[in-house]
Amino acid sequence: MLRVDYLAVSGLPPVSFEVAPHECLAVEGPSGAGKTRLLRAIADLDAADGFVYLEGAERREVPAPEWRRRVRYASAEPAWWDARAREHFLAGAKLDRLILAVGLEPSLLDRPISELSTGERQRLGLVRALADEPRVLLLDEPTSALDAQATALAEELIRFQILAGRIVLLVSHNPAQIVRLASTRLVLPGDGRTAVVKSVAA
Amino acid sequence: MSYIELSGTDLALAALLLIVNGAISIAFRLGLAISFGIAAVRMGVQLAAVGFVLNFIFAQTSPLWTLLIVFVMVLVAGYELVQRQERRFRSWFAYGLGNATLLLVGGLATVYAIVVVVHPSPWYAPRYIVPILGMVLGNTLTSCSLALQTLTEGAVRERAAIEARIALGATRTEAFATVLRRALNTAITPLLNVMSVAGIVSLPGMMTGQILAGANPAEAAKYQIMIMFVLTGASGLGAFAAAFGGVLLLTDARHRLRLDRLAPSPA
Numbered sequence: 001m002l003r004v005d006y007l008a009v010s011g012l013p014p015v016s017f018e019v020a021p022h023e024c025l026a027v028e029g030p031s032g033a034g035k036t037r038l039l040r041a042i043a044d045l046d047a048a049d050g051f052v053y054l055e056g057a058e059r060r061e062v063p064a065p066e067w068r069r070r071v072r073y074a075s076a077e078p079a080w081w082d083a084r085a086r087e088h089f090l091a092g093a094k095l096d097r098l099i100l101a102v103g104l105e106p107s108l109l110d111r112p113i114s115e116l117s118t119g120e121r122q123r124l125g126l127v128r129a130l131a132d133e134p135r136v137l138l139l140d141e142p143t144s145a146l147d148a149q150a151t152a153l154a155e156e157l158i159r160f161q162i163l164a165g166r167i168v169l170l171v172s173h174n175p176a177q178i179v180r181l182a183s184t185r186l187v188l189p190g191d192g193r194t195a196v197v198k199s200v201a202a
Numbered sequence: 203m204s205y206i207e208l209s210g211t212d213l214a215l216a217a218l219l220l221i222v223n224g225a226i227s228i229a230f231r232l233g234l235a236i237s238f239g240i241a242a243v244r245m246g247v248q249l250a251a252v253g254f255v256l257n258f259i260f261a262q263t264s265p266l267w268t269l270l271i272v273f274v275m276v277l278v279a280g281y282e283l284v285q286r287q288e289r290r291f292r293s294w295f296a297y298g299l300g301n302a303t304l305l306l307v308g309g310l311a312t313v314y315a316i317v318v319v320v321h322p323s324p325w326y327a328p329r330y331i332v333p334i335l336g337m338v339l340g341n342t343l344t345s346c347s348l349a350l351q352t353l354t355e356g357a358v359r360e361r362a363a364i365e366a367r368i369a370l371g372a373t374r375t376e377a378f379a380t381v382l383r384r385a386l387n388t389a390i391t392p393l394l395n396v397m398s399v400a401g402i403v404s405l406p407g408m409m410t411g412q413i414l415a416g417a418n419p420a421e422a423a424k425y426q427i428m429i430m431f432v433l434t435g436a437s438g439l440g441a442f443a444a445a446f447g448g449v450l451l452l453t454d455a456r457h458r459l460r461l462d463r464l465a466p467s468p469a
Contacts, residue, residue, distance in 0.1 A: 043369060045365065045458060045459075064455075065371045065372060065373050068369055068371045072369065072370070075365075075366065079360075079365070079366040080363060128370070132370075
């Protein structure tokens, strides 16, 4: 269970909500409403007042690097620090299945990052975010640079994560994708009013 | 041990070379003549003043005078270190880091060189401390400045990559590994170059000075070797301390990247 309790992200009213394992919460709102800021605060990448509990442990009780191994933020534009993709994964990680799952060839791992397309990098970023099996995935527009076919594969991988018992928070501008993946929605109004949780059907 | 004292006429003759430069600048309208004049006068006045001050301080027997000048030198070097940075830390962070690094490394290296290597009597004799500390601070200042410059530039430019590593569970030093390595490389490469060419391309300034002052060149070389070890050691340690201190200031205890601690870019 991920419980967010009066989390005061800079410039936003405090938000509270819960997400259970096997659940995907979509985070919606206009640009600038604070969707990315909220995900970053949950991963403790930005300082914020309030509390975030994962399985009873508040984030401040857990060493920050360990917290981020459990609560993983994945940016819409994954950044790379080495020449090749493989150097961004733990040595010896079994990646082939995941790479194939998002429609890429495992040989891509040994090509220079600079030669990969935006979509290939975004899919590798998704694989990188979930390869070490974090408990919570905070996915910030994970398919924004993908075509329909690649989007379907990426969604399949995300759905598999949800089925496997992970907690997923999804920022997406694609209403159909939210219907396909999420069970509840958190709406950030972006006008100073408090965020509300709704069911996906509503 | 004897040396030839310079007279006022000797200095005026040497200045003639600058006057020729000034004349060329005026003839070709380079607009440098006035800057040349100001810089030359400044240099002359500064060095003459330092000469008088050192004369006074060398004549004192109290270690307090030595301590006072040590602090003044560290403060001036710390100020200069901050001035050289394009991306500075906000407020007291900047001066705090610079002065702490210089005081720690400069002080340690100087005390080590004096107490362990040269051991004059009394140990606080300003005649040894002031010139050695001056050289140590000047060199450490350069390497610290290069290390911090490369570090802050890298942190700003590679913000996304550093944060990606943090988000994947890296500690702050792991996240900064690439930038840190580059910063230390940039700071230490010139030290290696200076050591490699010492005495081949030109004689180091201190050795030249000792030879002109009548010292035996072999003795002067020994002094220069000792000073090179101390200077390079201090500069390397200074670069390490400044870069690691810089990483600690650019991050917080929760291993977050804190670029907000850098002052806004002047440009």
